[in-house]
Amino acid sequence: MRIKISDKINLELTEQGFTYSNWIYIDDEVQSIIETGMDEDGLQGLECSKIDLVINSHHHLDHTRGNNLFPRAKIMIHELEADILRSDDLFISYNSLDLWDELMPGADVWEAFEEVGFNGCNRSFKPFDITRTVEPFADGQILDFGTVKAQVLHMPGHSVGHCCFWFPEEELFFSSDICLTKVGPWYGEHLADPDEMIRSIDRIIDLKPRRVVSSHIHEVIEDPTACLLEFKGRIVKREERVYNYLREHPSDIHALAAENLIYRAHPTNYVVFWEKLMLLKHIERLEKQGLVKQSDGTYFGV
Ligand SMILES: [Zn+2]
Ligand SMILES: [Zn+2]
Secondary structure (H helix, E strand, C coil): CEEECCCCEEEECCCCCCCCCCEEEECCCCCEEECCCCCHHHCCCCCHHHCCEEECCCCCHHHHCCHHHCCCCEEEEECCCHHHHHCHHHHHHHCCHHHHHHHCCCCCHHHHHHHHHHCCCCCCCCCCCCCCCEEEECCCCEEECCCCEEEEEECCCCCCCCEEEEECCCCEEECCCCCCCCCCCCCCCCCCCHHHHHHHHHHHHHHCCCEEECCCCCCCEECCHHHHHHHHHHHHHHHHHHHHHHHHCCECHHHHHCCCCCCCCCCCHHHHHHHHHHHHHHHHHHHHCCCEEEECCEEEEC
C-alpha cells in the first residue's frame, strides 16, 4: 500500500511479510529509496534504473535484500556497518550466526533461513553484490535530496549502526527497526544492546515527532509517545519474566527457551534461535546486576 507523505515522499507499506520491509521512495532531484526490503514483485511499478541513491537503515537482510535491484545507485549505510555489506564473513558474525551450531544443535541453518522467508536468496546469507561501493553516513548528517531533506539519527540497540531518519518539514520520523510491531523490540545479535535500545527509544520520545512509521508496521502512528513508552516497557517486562522463572527453575538456555518468555509462539526454528539470543542478552544484563548466576551452563536467579 502506498501512502503519499508529500509531493515527493512516497511511503510503501510492504505486503510481502516480515522478511521484507517498508520503504520510502523520494521522487526528487536525487532519486532515492530508503530500505530495499523487497524483491521484483514488491517494486510496485518503481523504475529501478532511475534510482541514484539507496539508503539502508542497517545491514539486516530484510532491509538490504533488494540492493541489487538498483545497479546504478550509490549505497549508503551507517559508518559502523559499511564493512558488513562488503564481507560475507562479517555478515555471519554480526548476525550472530556463528552461534547457530551451539544454540541450535541438529537444526539446519539453511532450512531455517528458508523457512522464515528468506527463500529466493539462493542459500546465500547475502544475495547482493559485495563489491558495490558503499558510502558511510554518520549521526546527525543531513541527506539532501534536492527539495526534500532528512536527518540521519544513529539509534543503536537493534544493531550497532542502526539508523532512523527524520523528515522535519513533513514531521515524519522513520524509525526503521525500532519496529513498534507486536513482537518487538529485537536486540539479539552480538553488538545489539537492550540498554542502547532504551536510550534510542527515549531519544525519539524527546524529539516529539508528530508521526512515526517503522519498517514493519502497516500504519503511520500519530502522537506516538504512548506507543513508544509501551514498546520500551516490554524490555523490562521480559527481563522480569526471565528473572522470576530462573529464581524458581534453574535452567540451561534450551530449557529456558522452551518457556516462551520472549516470544509467545515459535513457528519456526529461526524464532527459537532468536528466543535464545534474546534470552542471553537478558541473562547478561541480570548477571551484571548480580541477579543471575551460572554453573555448568545452568542459570539460576538469586
Ligand atoms: Zn533489523
Ligand atoms: Zn527489519
